[in-house]
Amino acid sequence: MRIDVVTIFPGYLAPLDEALVGRARRAGLLDVRVHDLRRWASGVHKAVDDAPYGGGPGMLMTAPVWGAALDEVTASGDDDAVPRLLVPTPAGAPLTQRRAAGWASEPWLVLACGRYEGIDARVLDDARRRMPVEEVSLGDYVLAGGEVAALVVVEAVSRLVPGVLGNPASAELDSFAEGTAGLLEAPAYTRPERWRDLDVPEVLRGGNHAVVDRWRRDRSLERTAAVRPDLLDALVARHGAAAFD
Numbered sequence: 001m002r003i004d005v006v007t008i009f010p011g012y013l014a015p016l017d018e019a020l021v022g023r024a025r026r027a028g029l030l031d032v033r034v035h036d037l038r039r040w041a042s043g044v045h046k047a048v049d050d051a052p053y054g055g056g057p058g059m060l061m062t063a064p065v066w067g068a069a070l071d072e073v074t075a076s077g078d079d080d081a082v083p084r085l086l087v088p089t090p091a092g093a094p095l096t097q098r099r100a101a102g103w104a105s106e107p108w109l110v111l112a113c114g115r116y117e118g119i120d121a122r123v124l125d126d127a128r129r130r131m132p133v134e135e136v137s138l139g140d141y142v143l144a145g146g147e148v149a150a151l152v153v154v155e156a157v158s159r160l161v162p163g164v165l166g167n168p169a170s171a172e173l174d175s176f177a178e179g180t181a182g183l184l185e186a187p188a189y190t191r192p193e194r195w196r197d198l199d200v201p202e203v204l205r206g207g208n209h210a211v212v213d214r215w216r217r218d219r220s221l222e223r224t225a226a227v228r229p230d231l232l233d234a235l236v237a238r239h240g241a242a243a244f245d
């Protein structure tokens with residue numbers, strides 16, 4: 001999978017050289033390219049922003065700069081390959097595991113990192129004429145730019161790309177993955193068996209997998225009911241009382 005990230009702060013994407021994503025890049029599983037948007041800005045100041053029409057606070061990133069950048073980045077694929085353009089923004093649809101899983105099977109993603117108050121709307125309108133475009137929100141808060149959100153999206157997607165995770169089964173049992181039917185993960189333990197007078201639950205130290213699975217399911221239900229009752233409502237709506245089996 002190829003992932004391009006366009007930003008005025010390339011250094012913000014340095015963590016993509018580290019750990020899971022860094023290893024996957026070096027193993028040739030991911031082709032991640034970071035581009036400095038100012039490459040496509042003109043003039044001595046390489047301006048990428050201007051005042052919003054209609055007034056309002058702050059500045060917006062201009063269409064000509066983004067248009068030139070996306071034209072070059074999205075034209076650099078094999079033959080006539082077309083990427084999916086993802087734009088982190090508070091005005092986007094929520095990032096979910098399901099959406100990340102869908103993107104993990106795409107051959108090519110481009111992430112556009114907004115700064116200031118955002119990007120001239122015509123940039124996405126124009127891009128939609130040539131490629132799929134999705135706006136994605138990490139949550140109901142405002143960041144200073146899309147770079148941190150891009151790191152989240154790249155990591156959430158990359159760990160689902162075949163071969164990237166050493167143990168693919170762990171992705172199956174993520175919270176929110178289909179494998180756990182949308183419940184939060186149960187508390188987990190490892191050695192030592194006793195630590196600061198706290199013991200690992202007895203049931204986990206036995207070998208009975210059916211009993212362990214039941215215990216984990218019960219703890220997941222408890223935890224989900226306590227912190228995410230909305231997920232439980234969705235589960236019951238989907239499966240009825242069988243959700244608690």
Ligand SMILES: COc1cc(COC(=O)c2cn[nH]c2)cc(-c2cccnc2)c1
Binds near residue numbers: 116119137138139146
């Ligand atoms: C592309 O347009 C954007 C992008 C971003 C960066 O992303 C986030 O903040 C975010 C992504 N998920 N949740 C939050 C921020 C603004 C923005 C800034 C100030 C006022 N209003 C909007 C605009």
